[in-house]
Amino acid sequence: MFGLFKKKEEAAVSPEEKAASVFDKLGGAPAIDAAVDIFYRKVLADDRISQFFDTIDMEAQHVKQKAFLTMAFGGPNNYSGKDMRAAHKGMNLTEVHFNAVAEHLVGTLQELGVGQEDIDSVVTIAVSVKDDVLNQ
């Protein structure tokens, strides 16, 4: 009985709550700045997706990446699916592009020494915006 109860309680922790611990574990907002640099560098260097960033203002994009990572890491944010949808509209993005970005998210977390369990909870959050990004 106890075992069952305990299991149920664990499952009640939402991905957001789990990810929030990643945000704190990484060191909060200052760590996000370092993470954004690593993440954005990976994205720009990837031929599968780099063309989408050719004409974009790097500083503005950097700020957006920070907002995205803050959200994915469970930090304080005001994520709106509407913004994400509007921002990616008309870009004809496919699963390939989404997966490329997700790969770099994982790579960034690995580089920062984040454990697999925490990476999984961050990826869960990131995947939750997939339909918005792909405008599905």
Added chain:
Amino acid sequence: MSSISSWLTKRLPSKRAKTIEFAGSTTSLQENESVLDGLLRAGHQIPYGCRGGSCQSCMMQCTQGDIPAPAQQGLTAAQKELGYFLACSCTPQSAMAVALKPPAEKVIAPIIDKQQLNDDVVQLRVKAELAYRAGQFVKLFRNGVVSRSYSLASVAGIDDYLEFHIKRVEGGKFSTWAYDELAIGDEIALEGPSGECFYSVTDPQQPMLLAGLGTGLAPLYGIVRDALLNHQHQGPIQLVIGARTSEQLYLLSELQALASSHSNLTVHCIAQHVTAAPRPIEQANIYEFCQQLVPDCKGYKVFLCGADSFVKKLKKQCFLAGANMADISADAFVANG
């Protein structure tokens, strides 16, 4: 400026009270209320977005009082130095006076010197009192109507004038007038300064890469002297100046003199087409040159000035080569003459 701050000091209530002075009115913050929430509650129009310190839409400037550290998280050293902060992440412990944009000063001042720097570029020196950081830019007016922004090549505390390098753009309403007609003794209206591309003292040992094309040298000439002469920067500095042809490069002897009196400064002069023989000018592509000069930009403070396309391309190159985004300062020129 000083009259404004003394006026503010008089008007600000005791330090304990968490009041916010904005646009001529005072708002008292509630417990744990952010500056953004307080100002919005008071009915002010403040642009904002994420409310989480990420989107930077609610960036404001503090003109009086202390900024709590979390309110400047993620801002560049230059932005911090200018007193910028994010209103959504700012829950102050004492009174602050804040503004949406830095108040621009407008002054009218005489031209005290005009020199030809190359076939297309003149150097203008203006005798004006203006508080600025070397590398910032100023709006110059022709007859109070047509205005263009030009970077300052002078350094506050070293030069007792403002210096601008003006390239004559055929058909350009301002530059042709400044180049052809403006004379020593004439008066010119200026407004500013603006811009965040300047030297901030974070680490005096940090290696620096400064690269500029054409009159992109103007802000860099200010920034490099500010770093060396006002702030005694100790780390190695690579200054790369480029032009299409070797005749277009200017201030070469001044730069060589600066390099010979500062062992940590190396000046590299490069051009796509080298015609003039004896000068220390290398024929090279500036992007490849910078890549070979500093293959790993990790830890570098980078300053890039010149045409928009040049700045964008080199910014990306330096970032991919390891420079932190917050360590890259850029001033991109708009070519409307």
